[in-house]
Amino acid sequence: MANYNFDEIVDRSGTDAIKVDLLKERFGSDNLISLWVADMDFKSSPAITEAIIERARHGVFGYTCASQSYYDAIINWLARRHQWQVEQDWISYIPGIVKGIAFVVDCFTTKGDKVLIQPPVYHPFRIIPTLHEREVVDNPLRLEAGVYKMDLDDLKQKISGAKVLILCNPHNPGGRVWTRQELIDIAEICYDNNVLVISDEIHSDLAFGHAGHTHVPFASVSEKAAQNSITFMAPSKTFNIAGIVSSFAVVPNDELRERFYSYLEASELRDGHIFAYTATKAAYNDAEDWLDEAKAYIWQNIQFVDEYLRANIPQIKAMIPEASYLVWLDCRQLCLKQEDLVSLFVHDAHLALNDGTIFGQGGEGFMRLNVGSPRKVLEQALNNLKNAINNKIK
Template sequence: MQYNFDEIIDRSTSHSVKLNKLKTVFGRDDLIPLWVADMDFLSPPAITEALIERTRHGIFGYTVPYDGYFLSIINWLKDRHSYEVYRNEITFVPGVVKGFAFAIDAFTKKNDKIIIQPPVYHPFRIVPEALERRVVNNPLLLENGKYSIDFEGLKGIIAENDCKMLILCNPHNPVGRVWNEDELIQLAEICYDNNILVVSDEIHSDLTLPGFRHRPFATVSEKAKENSITLMAPSKTFNIAGIVSSFAVIHNPEIRKLYLNYLAPRELDQATIYALAATEAAYNYGEEWLDQALAYIQKNIDFVENYLKEYIPQINAVKSEATFLVWLDCRALNLTQQELVDLFVNKAKLALNDGTVFGKEGEGFMRLNVGTPLSNIEKALDNLRKALNS
């Protein structure tokens, strides 16, 4: 089946955050919305059909996860990522951000130190701080247009601080890196040897672009497997974030017991009916749709890169290895961050994420969501070119 990713879908009546919060966040609502990390594509028909079929039953009482749900996850991870997991190692969690918030509660206490690697998805900082933990930054290195982990910096931080946890973004949002096996092995060694639990956010794991392969953190070594919590979901992959369908994979029985002992009394491991149905349908029948979506996203990224080189050479798109998010390096414009945001919002009429949301390391950058019909990207870049020319 061929899917039409060029189709413009009206989201104005669907209570979309991407549209409904424009005025609140940007001060105006006449913007092309290219910020919130969901896509403007219809989800796979199999998911819609599964939800409709379940709805037709008409009774929506208490429901337990069932064999088909677990098998869909197990088979997907094995086939897509060569990642072998077992049913007892999987638990539902009501969102990846909530998943690492629960881990912070379960494995650390007030004032404990948690390592993050900015520029990074902003809840990595916001959530620990809100839970009264102390965030320790191990900023990524940017050399020759490519980001990498600062391992020497990490060792220095650990030598000077009693850190309890590292929250890993794998693949990394917003910079689009797919961490390779050697990088993950080295990270696993350092954290294991220093008794630092790794919580690996792998929500973008299925969105690696052509030519790149995701490596689940827990698969790279025994130390990684025994000292980690992996958080995954079909939500970003199949554009079903509003259904809330995340899950955790934990191999170490002691870590799993402590995590489940936190979740179970609070009923945080109780999946909704629609999360179960959508996950099963996505993983069993969504692969063809995903492969076509990734090809389309790559086409959009290629368009952005080529357009910028030809018409706006002062802005460079950092090479994306995964996700539908493009990290724009705008430092050559020589604008303050306030001026940069003003350029995008008030002059080009575009809603992108301000790079400093992801940490001070994001100064001079903007994050662009290309999970949208190409016509939207074309219009957005034309607006930006005209704004700069004027």
């Protein structure tokens, strides 16, 4: 029985939500259906909201520490949901995963060092090292029969001299949940070449296990992976609480941990805040049923989009994600230049999606659709798109 109403349309305007209140700035118009930034339009779990309200009612908001119950919530979650046994001192709060990536880049590399990424991939993987004046080296994914695969031969050719590989596990925007074997292979190559792996696992809780896609934490696949990686996770995507900023790092290797956590401590970056701790505990202890229902709803949204496109817009193909609520749309059969494709979505269909080219090599001809919205909103968006394309073709 459904306990939560994901069909509810929540007006987010005026809440300073990037997804809604920055439309004009980013897309030139307010009058668009917003399906870009990776957060969901659903209310989060009531268990989280209630925990925050209760803490707020206390009224005293002094300095706050990461309590035993905070660590227990994370340790139990990782054991229960991902069969990953971690030790308490491996864990540290971090103020966001993109910032975490920047900290690793700053701590473990110097200007001009090579950082490997696997495009098309979440754009800060390229932007952050570039802003830190590191050389970003592309190890592009290969699209085989509509499924992204890692190109390990290309990686072996390019890895010499690199310092870090940023792994997107699961992958955004391609939606792949990497298999244990794929991760073992990456671990082997990186360890043997002294390349530290950052495993960004922000989308891990949203893997569609019922469809055979089980998230495998990178550090759990082998000793080489455990000893040569820094993993970032968060309840932020999982429970739609990105604005609360409640991420954490897991570092099993003693030397890496000592170096990284000393670096963070030098700027007090390991200190979280009241609502991060409160929300993380409520999420991992009391919101599992909400997550399972949210995932079922998202999965139905994905099927809805896929069926709609097949029936009405066969020139656009949805890549069915193995995790999360981001659907990579292959629009190459429309045979439009990228700027015309973007203009079709924004100006003709009144839709705000992410332009595929921001994700780097391999993104041309693609758009990224966020399906973390009520189905009615998606239906309206797809109707707009169908009409825009029909008008163009006429």
